[in-house]
Amino acid sequence: MSFTRTTGTNDPLANGGNGSPANQYETFELDYVPWLNVRFILQYDVYQVVANNQSPFNLSNANFPNSPGFPNVKASDNNTWVVGLWMDF
Helix, strand or coil: CEEEEECCCCCHHHHCCCCCCCEEEEEEEEEEEEECCEEEEEEEEEEEEECCCCCCCCCCCCCCCCECCECCCCHHHHCEEEEEEEECC
8 A cells, every 4th residue: 555645836837727736646556476477466546636626637727626517526536446467577
């Protein structure tokens, strides 16, 4: 399990929205190693804050968090499952 928080200066041109690159999420990972050179990975990312707006959308003209066309968007809309296979030869 890991916790990640990114911060930085506001730059609307580079980051869109209000310009903040701030994100906050936790990563849960489960690994299974059946052999020395093989690893199966199951990972889940849980977002609490995206672009400092509680929103997964990076739109400079949107009125977050309840912009027209994107009602009730929230950071948890970015939650992600990752399934992977790592092999070393």
